Amino acid sequence: MQNPDARKQIEIKNLNLTFNKGKKNENKALDNVSFDIYEGETFGLVGESGSGKTTIGRSILKLYVTDSGEIDFEGQDVQTMKKKELAAFRHKAQMIFQDPQASLNGRLTVENILGEGLDQAGYSKDKKKRRQKVLDLLHMVGLNEDHASRYPHEFSGGQKQRIGIARALAVKPKFIIADEPISALDVSVQAQVVNLLAKLQKDHGLTYLFIAHDLAMVKYLSDRIGVLHWGKLVELGTADQVYNHPLHPYTKSLLSAVPEPDPVKEKARRVQSYDPSFEKDGQERHMVEVEKGHFVLGTEAEVDRYKDEQR
Ligand SMILES: Nc1ncnc2c1ncn2[C@@H]1O[C@H](COP(=O)(O)OP(=O)(O)OP(=O)(O)O)[C@@H](O)[C@H]1O
Numbered sequence: 001m002q003n004p005d006a007r008k009q010i011e012i013k014n015l016n017l018t019f020n021k022g023k024k025n026e027n028k029a030l031d032n033v034s035f036d037i038y039e040g041e042t043f044g045l046v047g048e049s050g051s052g053k054t055t056i057g058r059s060i061l062k063l064y065v066t067d068s069g070e071i072d073f074e075g076q077d078v079q080t081m082k083k084k085e086l087a088a089f090r091h092k093a094q095m096i097f098q099d100p101q102a103s104l105n106g107r108l109t110v111e112n113i114l115g116e117g118l119d120q121a122g123y124s125k126d127k128k129k130r131r132q133k134v135l136d137l138l139h140m141v142g143l144n145e146d147h148a149s150r151y152p153h154e155f156s157g158g159q160k161q162r163i164g165i166a167r168a169l170a171v172k173p174k175f176i177i178a179d180e181p182i183s184a185l186d187v188s189v190q191a192q193v194v195n196l197l198a199k200l201q202k203d204h205g206l207t208y209l210f211i212a213h214d215l216a217m218v219k220y221l222s223d224r225i226g227v228l229h230w231g232k233l234v235e236l237g238t239a240d241q242v243y244n245h246p247l248h249p250y251t252k253s254l255l256s257a258v259p260e261p262d263p264v265k266e267k268a269r270r271v272q273s274y275d276p277s278f279e280k281d282g283q284e285r286h287m288v289e290v291e292k293g294h295f296v297l298g299t300e301a302e303v304d305r306y307k308d309e310q311r
């Protein structure tokens with residue numbers, strides 16, 4: 001967090017969510033998840049496929065009904081919001097989706113895709129002004145006037161993701177959930193989109209929840225990082241604490257999978273495997289604050305061991 005006086009924008013407390021409750025394919029996707037996101041920060045959420053990252057994002061936007069727990073946005077409980085409050089909330093909080101192709105309506109031109117967002121925000125019906133606003137949005141994300149009349153399939157993956165970002169920006173949000181916004185892109189394009197997101201954050205004072213598989217990418221963007229495994233947060237701390245001083249064996253295994261740019265270090269790198277079976281032993285585990293702002297999930301004995309191993 002750049003600003004120590006920053007206010008909490010999002011507060012998530014003891015969130016639980018089960019898909020297909022009571023059925024054979026019951027799936028506990030979120031297990032007692034708690035964390036806060038401060039105004040103006042980027043909170044990175046990492047974990048392997050199926051760990052519950054998207055489920056957290058969608059729960060924040062009230063796209064899912066949770067079993068229990070609380071989600072507050074600027075002090076207001078999201079889950080009990082009525083239609084009118086919810087509409088106002090959905091202008092302030094937007095999501096950039098995992099798959100840019102599937103999230104854009106293929107039958108609309110870019111001008112109309114962005115125009116839809118502008119209409120939702122109650123933007124002027126004056127055609128000229130609206131057109132100008134569409135062009136402003138395109139410039140903001142590094143596209144231009146010629147792109148306005150085209151359809152989504154006429155764009156590259158990176159350009160599509162830029163359109164997704166422009167659409168999220170159309171309603172002038174304060175908070176953006178970026179759900180693996182770069183995983184579907186070429187490595188060369190990934191950096192461009194990351195830089196764009198960072199610039200937009202600076203220019204518009206945005207708060208981000210940035211979701212990714214890859215800890216290396218999250219580290220560059222995030223002020224703080226949460227590590228998710230099987231629907232549980234296992235570690236939470238500043239980017240430096242989690243990346244350079246990890247405590248939980250799962251975080252360590254994720255880090256050991258990140259290639260080193262230095263060939264000597266890369267040669268010495270050993271991938272650490274993680275055996276998650278102990279998580280199912282029925283013992284109670286809590287998030288323990290090991291140093292200021294740095295939390296790890298474990299029993300008392302495990303946390304002591306993690307601290308010893310870190311030294
Ligand atoms: N709509 C749904 N109905 C039933 N189960 C679901 C649904 N959405 C997700 N799940 C299950 O919940 C778990 C968490 O899924 P989620 O999509 O949140 O994972 P993720 O961390 O975003 O994974 P990925 O990195 O692959 O996007 C998975 O086991 C998934 O199969």
Ligand SMILES: [Mg+2]
Nearest residue numbers: 053054055098
């Ligand atoms: Mg996902």
